[in-house]
Amino acid sequence: MTYISIPNPSLQVTKDHRLEIKDLPVEAPGPGEALVHIRATGICGSDVHFWKHGQIGELKVLGNCVLGHEACGEVIKVGEGVTNVSVGDRVAIEPQNACGECFLCLQGDYNLCQEVDFLSVYPCHGTMQRLRVTKAKNLFPIPDNMSFEEGALVEPLSVAYHGVENAQLQLGRGAMICGAGPIGLATLVLANASGAAPLVISDLSADRLAFAKKLIPRVQTYQIDLSKTPQENAAGIRKLFGPKEADAPPKVLECTGIETSIITGAYVVRRSGTLMVIGVGREIINNFPFMHLSFGEVDVKFINRYHQSWPAVIRLIGEGVVDVKKFVTHRFPLEKADEAIILSSDPKNGSIKVIIEDNYKIL
Template structure:
């Protein structure tokens, strides 16, 4: 089956001048190992906002027009000549990274660390906030009948949390602290709950987000960060929620904001011999990092870079009802209103959790 490749294909694009524009994009023909998708749902990520407003994340810079979006799911509408494991009409979630498959990192299974990776929405690789997008078949995963396109799109942020949980090695009945109640923090909370980590505490600046976290996982304790206090003072308040003794402090702290103050707070919350897992994406350089405090406590400081081999697992978690990602969605917009969608997502006064762009 083939489609007319002159159909309208609106896309949300940014550029080095930090402007947003909804503009037509040519529809590509799928190569032998590719499929053409009708993108049905894309979630807006904080990185999309960052590329628009700041033009880069670390070494990754917007050097020309680039279509945003990478949290996506869609419908197979055209097959490449060598694609055998998909059919027209299949509903799929997209893993948005395409690694080289040849370097030592890919060979050892850490393809998320490949330096030649093409990642959707990272210039020059166009993203998914468009109607039609060609994707390698190997990066697609069929959705069960009981999952929506929206849930398929949310496999991506859940995969970020999954990789963080995996590397932090949470344990049943052992405490965990989550810094930040944004989409990644909430996904991390949901997975930490599923892992049986106990007790659980989550922090944020926003009382509304903490209230949402409490609805998501009723047993979690919440702590509202007070910016008038130092990181050490906030950390002391958080530790009290775990108990009065030093050994009550959490052995695992999962930092999901990437902000300097939050990372430092987490560094003072984690107990000696514990793990500080930095999941959030922040600035190139973090100042005032309590190096010797962590050194004296033999605290392992770990990081993640996206994810690998997580889509089958997170699809099962969603389809089996272990994690409810539908509740994360606070706003929905049609593709034609993508500019409004990302503008709302970037405005902290709107109290959005996850904004989804739909194309029904």
């Protein structure tokens, strides 16, 4: 059923790796749903990956699918029975809709639900469109002092939040972050807020490390040298923490998913520590230093997205505990979303977070 006859441009990826801007019909919200005017959507590396490669692991693009899942907007209509949001509310959108009935959902781990519909994962359309119906339970009002851009950044901050929470960072205890991309930088600001000290972040890019230093001045940086082995780079990183084994960081948060980076992190973390893998990489990782980690009784942990993080992350941003405004380096109107993702896909352009915004007047 069409609710409103206004243009609803969307950015879609096709099965044969093309980008298309197409209008979509706008449906009325049903019971428990709300119609949201998407005002800001951030571009994620997964959006680029679906476009260029057509799949991430078992998740495949089998037909046209609207990209985007880092989103914030305004509620313009609510369906029957909706009480948690009202027309005019500014809301951040949690993009995963789990079944609610499996044992994982019932124990609170709904992010692990195997029947989850995730926005921008085929066949579930994402948020790079003007208007989208979504489950009202996945909408979280943001305070007046938060912008739509900041609301969109709740999603990548939630990934980092889930990793930091599960790694159990501690006040005055060292932490190392592998990778200064958007998730690594999000992890950095949350690690800083946690009181972990000292902090070190690594990356191949000197520019990204400089960005990290401007973001959190107290962080020490290490530029990865590809001519060195992971063990040699790890030794250089450890020196930043101090000369003794006890100075090595008890927590390492790996945010790239790249094999050599994971191995480097494995040699940085101290014995009895935790290696938290946040980054998404290849399906099979080779050369994993199994016995080194085994002898050191290192806990190797993983995360899959997030759960129950939106209220906490909204508070962290809204109350100024973390500042994510500097993350946004480029902005594009919705009608030029294809140009935005092309720019985001090229590291030479120096983007951190590219935002697609829509200022079309509805309310």
